[in-house]
Amino acid sequence: ELKVEQNPLFLSMQEGKNYTIYCNYSTTSDRLYWYRQDPGKSLESLFVLLSNGAVKQEGRLMASLDTKARLSTLHITAAVHDLSATYFCAVDMRGSQGNLIFGKGTKLSVKP
């Protein structure tokens, strides 16, 4: 059974600081996804990581994937209030026809 664990589940940051969210998964996977969800809203795709060593960056967010360690990280650089949201990682288990297993999410709050 594929399990996806995120930590921390809650993160309170000050603006300007850096931090990393971790996503561990328990079995071989073809792809790893990061999504963002604002309160009361839907999920928005941030990154799709396809292979070992993949790194993608968008603004202050950078995601990486280490398939050997079964670990993905979402690094936040110089956080700003607009980044406050819940971030989910999701893993596409090999052979699963695209079914995603989601982590429980990391609720990020960036304070001035």
Added chain:
Amino acid sequence: DAGITQSPRYKITETGRQVTLMCHQTWSHSYMFWYRQDLGHGLRLIYYSAAADITDKGEVPDGYVVSRSKTENFPLTLESATRSQTSVYFCASSEWTGGMADTQYFGPGTRLTVL
């Protein structure tokens, strides 16, 4: 409008009633999915569909029925609603490229309350 839409956006119903949640996508994506989102559980897959007339169970299918007669529509029916089905329901769609699924695009969600 292009994209993926869900209706209704909000629904209040009573225990035992049948409820149908609608999902429509304009991209002609092959795959469609239904999730429920609950505090403490994250998102859990209810049912998915690989193409018209092909559906399969996800992690939490009990109490739900789906159909997919057309590629663009994927309705979810609660045959006899229970309070435990109070949740936010998200529909998603994705394409299948190079033997693997692309990223999933999510609809705006339906907030369902069962009294």
